[in-house]
Amino acid sequence: MVNIVLFGPPGAGKGTQSENIINKYGLKHISTGDLFRKHLGEGTHLGKKAQSYMDNGKLVPDEVVIGMVADFLDDNEGAEGFIFDGFPRTVAQAEALDELLEEHDQHIHCMVMLDVPQDELRKRLLERGKTSGRADDQNVEKINVRIQEYLDKTLPVAGYYQGQNKTCKINGVGTIEGIFADIVSEIDNHLD
Numbered sequence: 001m002v003n004i005v006l007f008g009p010p011g012a013g014k015g016t017q018s019e020n021i022i023n024k025y026g027l028k029h030i031s032t033g034d035l036f037r038k039h040l041g042e043g044t045h046l047g048k049k050a051q052s053y054m055d056n057g058k059l060v061p062d063e064v065v066i067g068m069v070a071d072f073l074d075d076n077e078g079a080e081g082f083i084f085d086g087f088p089r090t091v092a093q094a095e096a097l098d099e100l101l102e103e104h105d106q107h108i109h110c111m112v113m114l115d116v117p118q119d120e121l122r123k124r125l126l127e128r129g130k131t132s133g134r135a136d137d138q139n140v141e142k143i144n145v146r147i148q149e150y151l152d153k154t155l156p157v158a159g160y161y162q163g164q165n166k167t168c169k170i171n172g173v174g175t176i177e178g179i180f181a182d183i184v185s186e187i188d189n190h191l192d
């Protein structure tokens with residue numbers, strides 16, 4: 001059983017690398033951004049609550065995100081482990097995740113942090129916006145708000161996991177294969 005947090009600013013390559021990690025370790029993928037987009041598409045109550053925040057590049061309130069993740073964990077009781085992609089994004093979410101995992105007799109093994117310079121992030125997000133169909137990838141102002149939200153609210157999460165000796169910083173610029181090799185060696189170092 002292995003539980004990993006994949007961490008980094010928007011455009012750092014979390015989606016791409018999470019696919020590789022899932023295939024290697026047989027984990028269940030949970031991307032809170034994907035779950036919110038699904039709710040939005042289906043027009044659910046939760047989707048309606050999240051919409052204005054997402055449209056403006058702001059973080060959805062903690063209690064909404066945490067409730068959604070708690071339901072996901074309950075629904076996937078028999079999983080071999082999880083990769084958390086885009087969650088936790090605040091210290092309150094990180095604390096809540098530890099509590100939720102404890103209820104399932106689980107814990108986080110490793111927080112993989114993809115480090116990418118801001119100019120490169122803006123370039124990648126605008127490029128992704130040409131094909132992703134995501135409105136929040138196509139507008140420089142929204143991209144800037146998302147990066148600022150990351151710096152203000154999400155970066156402190158790295159300190160939270162550092163305090164538990166679980167933060168592994170990886171250079172997120174390079175080939176997909178090279179970055180993946182670095183991730184694997186860090187994860188393997190943190191297995192029980």
Ligand code: AMP
Pocket residue numbers: 010032033034036053054055057058059060061065085086087088089093136146
């Ligand atoms: P992402 O696909 O991870 O870039 O997420 C897209 C949007 O969904 C974000 O800009 C937020 O509005 C919202 N979102 C996704 N995950 C979270 C989270 N853990 N906490 C708060 N908001 C989130």
